[in-house]
Amino acid sequence: MSEFIPHTPQDQRQMLQTIGLSSIEELFSDIPQQILQRYRPLGLEPESELEVARHLRALAKKNANPDENICFIGGGIYDHYLPSVIDYFLQRGEFLTAYTPYQPEISQGTLTVLFEYQTMVAELTGMDVANASLYDGSTALAEAMLLARRVSGRSKFLMAQSLNPNYQAVLRTYAWAADLELITVPLDRNGQLDRSFLRQRLNSNDDIGGLLMQTPNFWGLIEDLSGLKELLGPALLCVSVNPIAAGLLEPPGACGADIVTGEGQVLGNAPNFGGPLLGLFACHKSYLRQLPGHVVGRTVDLDERTGYVMTLQAREQHIRRERATSNICTNQTLLALASTIYLASLGRQGLRRVAELCAQKAHYLAERIAALPGYALRWSGAPFFNEFAITTPVAPQTLLDHLRRRGILGGLSLEPYGDGQTLLIAVTERRSRAELDAYLQALKELKA
Amino acid sequence: MSEFIPHTPQDQRQMLQTIGLSSIEELFSDIPQQILQRYRPLGLEPESELEVARHLRALAKKNANPDENICFIGGGIYDHYLPSVIDYFLQRGEFLTAYTPYQPEISQGTLTVLFEYQTMVAELTGMDVANASLYDGSTALAEAMLLARRVSGRSKFLMAQSLNPNYQAVLRTYAWAADLELITVPLDRNGQLDRSFLRQRLNSNDDIGGLLMQTPNFWGLIEDLSGLKELLGPALLCVSVNPIAAGLLEPPGACGADIVTGEGQVLGNAPNFGGPLLGLFACHKSYLRQLPGHVVGRTVDLDERTGYVMTLQAREQHIRRERATSNICTNQTLLALASTIYLASLGRQGLRRVAELCAQKAHYLAERIAALPGYALRWSGAPFFNEFAITTPVAPQTLLDHLRRRGILGGLSLEPYGDGQTLLIAVTERRSRAELDAYLQALKELKA
Amino acid sequence: MSAKSGQTIFDLGRPGRYALSLPELDVSARPIETLIPKRLLRQEAPRLPEVSQVELVRHYTRLATKNYGVDSGIYPLGSCTMKYNPRINEQLARLPGFAGAHPLQGEALSQGSLELLYRLGRWLSVIAGLDETTLQPAAGAHSELTGMMLIRRYFEAQGQQEQRRLILLPDSAHGTNPSSAHLAGFEVQEVSSDERGMVDPVALARQVDERVAGIMLTVPNTLGIFESDILEVSEIIHRAGGFVYCDGANLNSIVGRARPGDFGADIVHFNLHKTFGTPHGSGGPGAGGIAVEKRLVPYLPVPLVVRREDGQYALDYQRPQSIGRLQAFYGNFAVLVRAYAYIRMLGDAGLREVSGGAVLGANYLKERLKKIYRLPYDRLCKHEFVLSGAGLAPEVHTLDIAKRLIDYGIHPPTIYFPLIVHEALMIEPTETSSLEELDEFVEAMSQIAKEAQESPELLQEAPHHTPVRRLDDVRAARHPVTVWPAG
């Protein structure tokens, strides 16, 4: 009997008696003997909480200790400050251990939060409506592509080369499965979307369902969205954003975007070695009934009191089955809760200030690195937010190893992504001046 | 405006208007100007959560890192495992941020817990009743002395030399303030209470109000309580215990003790550099109306439903003022909650098992250290629980420094307590065989 | 303060308030327009709430108390396995080395994470009775999609992509199954359950031909019944050249005793948030994962976590036949930490107790409740069983029974699923419900059955003591208001 299973031997006897059996094993007599006999155990002895805690502590220590390694890595996951109130609520059993709020009368906590979340996502993206979360930023963009296919009926999609390569990989997988064709839009010489290619491709053809792009893009560069929707015509403009940048940048919704997605990890969620993440999804209200995933709506109860429910469920798999707008069921509600509390904590001015701190500090570091002999901004013709690519005088990995010995995780080498001698560096509001200067100092100390 | 104070400038104006004033400063016009003018600030700029967290993290790092320093120190505070469920409840705002439960209808959570706590303390000590907590084990024993004075009317107290020296110091302070005299009962040659001294002192005189002692005593030795009450007669037997040892040892209540106190830190509370702690206090039911501090009792509401209230308040300072049984007001409720959950987690068999693990492991280590050349048990004629004194071939501090370099906090040097070349070592259930063997290995490697 | 019903964080606060202070800029400030061209900048700050920290904490505290979780009481939500989630896992998932790990910090600095993923993958392969596991999928549905893609890619590699277009599905299947198959480009064909609530091998054999890419079977199925002809069923599919996909959402009932690979499954997906006791988080994150047999291994998503000869753990991207990526990184790592810890705590003996306890509790409830409610499929069940709420009284529906349970302080079972049972009540107590709680549940269900006859309005108007009463779903869908303020 473990601490998690409250059946004492006497309880078991009593239950078996009621069932009319005499052993637990008989409860499995419906499973063919052959199958049971083939069973092989893991070879694991049960361990107490104390021992498991000791073991996992040791395992966690085999990773870099984040207290001793200052993080300048980005590439889709960023090291922002996590306000203390968030984790308290994530741990509250009423939020942590509940299921999807299918019983609204005893789920008004979650439902209200999701309604707030949808509102915030719509506000940050400049769109009309948002859903209650998807798995991550990459699958959110894939769902945008699928929505665009449903409403446009077209099966060719333009995909920006400046999109995070991991997202590109996910799009390729989903596109293959959905029999869609992806056409890559190359970079222009500023590291941004090549508009002339775009113009050409769109003129030559009217089979394009949409454009899939990102801003700030993979290199941290801010894409200018103006005029894009005009170019696209009926094809859907699908933009993946960094919601922290939304504190500063004009939202895609104001620039004609049809669908805006993004990665919500930055909104109060820990890096967690890359998961769980939070897929943001917002769109024009005309696509409301095409949204993938859960949506919460406001309504009233029998006494006309305001309350919230999951709504428009006819879109979803448990009702529409193979014709559902998406197969998603379990989503990332708890991260949506974190993000809602994060944004409520910062408030109207706070989000702008966080974005400004990121941008100012990133520019401080970028300029000073670029001024070092042998270093240069990889793309100097376009504005960036809090992440930038630097070409380096030595192999990026050498540089990263050098920084690491000084307690600095110096960024992401772009060598594996085909961009040699280039380092991608991200700066958040958590980085103090002293840390930025330590980075610079370390570079100066590196013998070329 | 800080994040903790929700008055916007507009709110302030509105409130001031209602009051009929025009500035916050005018609200302080009742304070003589001279006083206000003398004011000097701290010279502290406000810091954001992020900065304060960074600063405190750095400060905490200047202490030994408990993940890298295996603790064998005892002396009143022990490094037991803290079950994970406890901290979750300590953080629940409903427990964490409530006041003393003076409004029972909205405090049944706390009151029920305290009722459970009192029951558990009474059970572990073998006494009839217990209060709802005192500051710590030392002040609890001081309160026992004061209670004994009240009921005996006598002002001389015997204090065991085997009592924790810090507790002795507290007793001396309280005794001085209360005009009581303390007579020290020396150790016998086994490191225990000297019964012949006791017998003599009690025979020669009938002015003794009580005996103040501890088991396991400061050296970890288990005191034999049998026959003590008979020796004391009307004087009160006051015993301070380690409640973990209560999983194995006959409770003092079964040996005639009148008051049993103890330190509850071991029951699920972190060491916290020595505070907050938890003073346990239990006694014979005839002293119920003499108890210091809060007591919770069971009663019924208007509909005859069971509920709990703070009771017998006529004893307390807010009613009885200078004639109160104690001046205590704020106590250590949250630690009582932790201890209640700790004991409920372990349950009937679990507490015994923890105590056995401690005892077995301590004996394993003690025997093997004592077998090393130059080392010996300081007291070999008396049984111990999970702490033992060892005489060492080198200065204890040298030894501790050596162990520390191997990530071991090796114990407490008794040199400052007047017991040269002696080390006090504590072992809890958290110590693995590997850690015990590392200790032994380190001793072997020490060149004398 | 008692909040108004429906109050959101936007209804609170005043302009200028905030709940979190931020550091001052400690590098020389530059006008923001010199960094980013003005035309790219937001004209006005986004309309976010403006509340002080105390208002924020009180608001979300109030909301928390309006929720019911596993920590609140029994939660017999069929198919969802709402078992108790060990508290220690919350501490472990938050260890700084795990929570603070950046997915791109490199293999050398991620050995702890990788080792955990590797070991958990190995265990799950053993539990599945299969060869290799990927933990990349974020949830059950995502796992299904991954699995379907593997099958499709396999047949592509065999040049059979045009031929193998069909995925078979019992009519009792969970909605994600057809949806996932469809997303991966398959056509879906339903297989009728027979009167035993199972797939009839004889009928199946007639339905199967060379167009079949595979079958998706939930084992035990959503009626809580173990397909006793599973070996024949697998055989039929295999003989036709198709794959057997096992939806492992219900593994809780056989873990430690039987392995899908041993009854013919070629792919099994895990809902780690069900079988392995990780919390559901009000709807997620969960964690998925699929184990596959060796023919499908080459197609698994990249990267795969591997153990090198030298004992180091690594991310293997050299998988040319892979279907690619299913999400940006390696899966819901923090949830996987919890599952890993859970399996370690239980060990083999504990896992066996899990299924033993789950099935014992379900059969106990079934035996007691079938005297009061209609039990359409009366057989030995596994972790759950399905009653019908029909026939208690005229005008009383399963929905009413469910809502009335709330008045008894009990979370309702899953209702109206599976679709093949009229007015279904799908009950899964899990192994963490005590006998006392099971008895209280039976007691409440009996009372409700009585009430249905004596005072049906008690059910029809339930729940009575919740923060809101029954909500108007139709209005919500007809006039959707999905953001604040009302449109």
Next chain:
Amino acid sequence: MSAKSGQTIFDLGRPGRYALSLPELDVSARPIETLIPKRLLRQEAPRLPEVSQVELVRHYTRLATKNYGVDSGIYPLGSCTMKYNPRINEQLARLPGFAGAHPLQGEALSQGSLELLYRLGRWLSVIAGLDETTLQPAAGAHSELTGMMLIRRYFEAQGQQEQRRLILLPDSAHGTNPSSAHLAGFEVQEVSSDERGMVDPVALARQVDERVAGIMLTVPNTLGIFESDILEVSEIIHRAGGFVYCDGANLNSIVGRARPGDFGADIVHFNLHKTFGTPHGSGGPGAGGIAVEKRLVPYLPVPLVVRREDGQYALDYQRPQSIGRLQAFYGNFAVLVRAYAYIRMLGDAGLREVSGGAVLGANYLKERLKKIYRLPYDRLCKHEFVLSGAGLAPEVHTLDIAKRLIDYGIHPPTIYFPLIVHEALMIEPTETSSLEELDEFVEAMSQIAKEAQESPELLQEAPHHTPVRRLDDVRAARHPVTVWPAG
């Protein structure tokens, strides 16, 4: 599951269940009787609960929801300063380096703790306007006792122990004041408040003679009034050779603006859990501390935290005149960490806002409520003020008003204290109550005043919606049942 009212953990579970597994013994097991003589061993295991982890978690979750804390809503409990407690402090106090620190691990390994204690002590000395601070006392009452002991020891050193036997106390004093003075061996003499609610210097001068060791004054006093003659009062006591002890429980209202040392206090105690925003924990732990002027420094408890010439922090035990120890170690360290973080977050500007906000809120409430309730002392107040609940309606008492507030979702004020106000309602909103909340409070109080006349039974039978209704205090005291099961 809805629990029975009054259910304890002892009412749950079954023999054999447990909520925490323990490691197996990993050293060779020896029969326990060979380690400890059998006669010293317990005959049977203590009767502790036997519950599984899920039962335990559900029980304490249920109990939590029966409590009202600052996180639940406004908590205007006079004298208690129930302000919002910043959440970050919970994380900081739990940093492993702090929470895991053993008090005897030695100075070299405790530099972080010692530095924190040292700095906090320095700040508090400045805030008090005095010379040295000890943080050893565990709470306010413990601080008072420490302060009284210092005075006593001082006079002993002066050879005046027989003469200086008297501590003066206003009749508005908190109960701990007389009790602490008494515990330190003093006699207590009451000083009557005048019609302004203050100490009258003229009357005081007549009362004072060479027997006076000191006066204990709460500033502002428990009516929320700042003693405007405080300088004269201090002068009188000092002239007579006595000490002025300032009960600093109400420092929240002057912090950042006025310092007790500047108005003559020789000793000030802090309730860090009041002024410095550390949580009250349902009744503790709090943290105390006293600042003293230089004559008293030699007598402070051992050890004192000091900063050595070389910048290292140390525990100074070489204090031969010290009163000794007041508790086993150095004070409620984990609470002190919170207070330290709190002061750092606020800084000077924030501390000034604390008192500004606290006094603003209190005066706002006072002005609005005095139109509805009797305000015996109608002056500018500081952080709190005291209404009388008398005279609303016959047979309606302050207790009824308090209980009725609960129905409005509001925690009642302190009642029947200070003793000098008939049917006192002592209201302290603190600076963390928003204007909206203050208005809601006024609204509720007005409604209640109306109800008192129109339907007094609504008050007399309140509260109506709590887990239990009014409880029988008399029965609890007459037939005390303080342990389970009933005696």
